[in-house]
Amino acid sequence: MPELPLKSLLGQSEVSAFLRRIVAAGRYGNAYLFHGPAGVGKGTAALAFARAALCERVAGGRPSAPREDDLFGGAPPTAPDAPADDACGACAGCRKAALLLHPDLHFLFPVSGEERELDKTIADTLQAMRDDPLFVFQYEKAASIRLYQTRQLLQEMAYKPYEAARRVVVIRDCDRMREDQYSALLKSIEEPGAATVWVLTTARLSRVPATIRSRCQRVRFAPLPEPLVQDFLRERAQAADAEARMLAALSGGSLARALVLRGAGALEQRNAALAMLAPGLRGDAEGLWKAAQGATKFGKAGRETLRRAIEFHQLWLRDLLRARYGAPRELLVNRDKEAEIRQLAERIDATEARRRLMVLEEALRALDGNVTADLSLFSALARVAGQRLGEGAWPAHASPRWDY
Ligand SMILES: [Zn+2]
Numbered sequence: 378m379p380e381l382p383l384k385s386l387l388g389q390s391e392v393s394a395f396l397r398r399i400v401a402a403g404r405y406g407n408a409y410l411f412h413g414p415a416g417v418g419k420g421t422a423a424l425a426f427a428r429a430a431l432c433e434r435v436a437g438g439r440p441s442a443p444r445e446d447d448l449f450g451g452a453p454p455t456a457p458d459a460p461a462d463d464a465c466g467a468c469a470g471c472r473k474a475a476l477l478l479h480p481d482l483h484f485l486f487p488v489s490g491e492e493r494e495l496d497k498t499i500a501d502t503l504q505a506m507r508d509d510p511l512f513v514f515q516y517e518k519a520a521s522i523r524l525y526q527t528r529q530l531l532q533e534m535a536y537k538p539y540e541a542a543r544r545v546v547v548i549r550d551c552d553r554m555r556e557d558q559y560s561a562l563l564k565s566i567e568e569p570g571a572a573t574v575w576v577l578t579t580a581r582l583s584r585v586p587a588t589i590r591s592r593c594q595r596v597r598f599a600p601l602p603e604p605l606v607q608d609f610l611r612e613r614a615q616a617a618d619a620e621a622r623m624l625a626a627l628s629g630g631s632l633a634r635a636l637v638l639r640g641a642g643a644l645e646q647r648n649a650a651l652a653m654l655a656p657g658l659r660g661d662a663e664g665l666w667k668a669a670q671g672a673t674k675f676g677k678a679g680r681e682t683l684r685r686a687i688e689f690h691q692l693w694l695r696d697l698l699r700a701r702y703g704a705p706r707e708l709l710v711n712r713d714k715e716a717e718i719r720q721l722a723e724r725i726d727a728t729e730a731r732r733r734l735m736v737l738e739e740a741l742r743a744l745d746g747n748v749t750a751d752l753s754l755f756s757a758l759a760r761v762a763g764q765r766l767g768e769g770a771w772p773a774h775a776s777p778r779w780d781y
Contacts (some may be wrong), residue, residue, distance in 0.1 A: 380466075382425060382466065383425045383462070387557055387601065388605045392422060392597075399426075400430065403732060406573035407617040408437050408574070408576075409426075409577070410582075410585065410593035410594070411503060411577065411596045412578070414598070414600050415602075417600055418601070418626075419578040420547075424477075424484070426576060427484075429462075429463050429549055430574055431470045431545060433469065435462070435464065435467040457617065475559070476507060477503050477506065481538045481545065482544075485522055485526050485546070485547070488522075488523060489519055495523060507644070511614055516553075522550075522553055522554045527558045531561060531565065536573065538572050538573075545576065547576045549578050552577060558694035563589065566592050577589070597761040604625070607624075610635060616641065616713075619713040627692070629683070630662060638685075640687075641683075647689045647692075649686075683744065687744075690733075691738070694734050700721075701723075701727055722732060725737075
């Protein structure tokens with residue numbers, strides 16, 4: 378369960394300061410749109426912001442009506458030791474919000490599966506979030522925010538907030554909604570003086586309709602710096618040093634991506650990807666072709682596996698180039714293979730290494746387009762090998778260029 382307070386948002390100090398100013402002033406806009414790459418903490422920030430907005434000790438967190446037990450008729454509920462710009466983490470509101478059980482916190486996220494099992498699917502996901510502090514949302518391609526979810530939400534909107542001064546609606550990956558859902562929500566978002574704060578998140582800003590975008594205050598999230606991802610993996614996810622470095626390098630600044638890669642055994646995958654070239658190093662052309670074909674036999678996940686294999690090769694080549702120009706050990710991603718890298722770096726032709734990097738980059742782009750996994754691998758291998766391959770015809774001799 379990501380229970381970070383606003384002040385501890387990883388690598389997003391500007392966003393954190395901006396949100397805390399809102400909390401401290403107690404003046405919330407109608408709607409915020411958190412946008413930026415996947416896995417950089419938008420969802421975590423949205424829930425932290427929601428908790429702060431629902432905290433009973435933060436000024437304005439509770440309805441201002443005098444409390445019966447208060448002798449002086451409605452002194453501010455701010456406790457002297459509570460932060461004025463963040464959730465206190467201790468009051469009843471904070472505790473309920475942390476468990477995602479606060480009646481004034483509505484949290485919608487994309488789901489997939491059968492309509493009649495939605496209640497269970499949603500409850501299971503919420504439970505998984507509570508149980509796992511490093512829970513990562515992963516969607517199937519068809520996952521969406523269902524009509525059922527938005528309809529329920531809109532029914533709730535007819536009532537006043539139950540306990541807090543306001544209601545907070547967090548919609549994760551709001552780009553996974555249908556047009557008619559957006560228009561239904563739009564009315565509520567626009568309602569002046571409404572006691573509801575909307576927080577929408579998206580990694581695909583262009584897919585959010587302009588009508589929604591224009592009514593939200595946008596909050597931009599940047600990719601996380603690599604060292605920060607590394608530290609997080611080591612300290613919070615107990616990753617070993619070599620693994621953390623590798624995952625951070627592959628993460629593209631996305632913590633979620635690093636954690637998913639870790640679940641997939643990134644170090645083993647790297648070894649497998651690099652081993653693919655071993656037959657080529659021995660001059661065993663047939664073996665090389667077999668290994669290449671084997672790599673594409675991963676069924677549905679083939680594309681992702683191939684993408685990773687290519688990325689591992691890119692990191693390896695970059696390390697070779699760095700080593701060639703005398704980069705210190707700390708700058709190598711594959712530090713666990715430093716001796717091998719240093720040895721190969723003495724022999725490698727830098728121009729050739731750069732050419733290979735470009736070919737691999739093109740192969741990645743081809744994968745993003747609609748080229749099949751087999752075809753891009755075939756073409757990338759052929760071009761890295763520096764020869765045109767006919768269908769089924771691997772060159773009689775492994776190219777001498779297969780030497781990294
Ligand atoms: Zn609190």
